[in-house]
Amino acid sequence: MSRRFTPKVITANDLREGDVIYLTADDRWSRNHSEAELIDDEAHAEIRLIHATRQSSDIVGAYLADAKSGPHGPEPVHFREAFRARGPSNYAHGKQAERHG
Template sequence: MLDGSWTADPGKAQLFEDGPRAELALLEAEAQGHIVVGAYLAEAKRGPNGPEATHFREEFRRRGPSNYFHGKQAETVTA
């Protein structure tokens, strides 16, 4: 959330370095349940292109779902 707006691009997200301000922003996000669902705080650091995840779980979520077939599923898929 940057200046009250929302973005799907984590690089454009607002980085809070003050815990109380981050908690306040989370409360504001939760009050906007008609716009955003499941808001939560995640550990991040400053990067050259905006905030960067510091935990692999957040990086995995940023990449989106991995709906690729593996193993026997991949063998049975026909083009």
């Protein structure tokens, strides 16, 4: 019996700035997890990951991360990905500064 595929998003880090980024359905890289393409087919996920890893002049460390559908787009499933989506752990810069500024 085959295992059920868990939906995924493709995440990486911006090569120049180091920010966590997500591949969108229209082939952009976004800093917002909710804009990521939610992929629910394993073969399509692998094809999209190959596409992402070929962008080595812009990104580093692309991988598939488990996600689920949410009211505003994909949401992280695991703590690690939720932490990465929130940004740095201090408020002086990055995504968290934008929320608290």
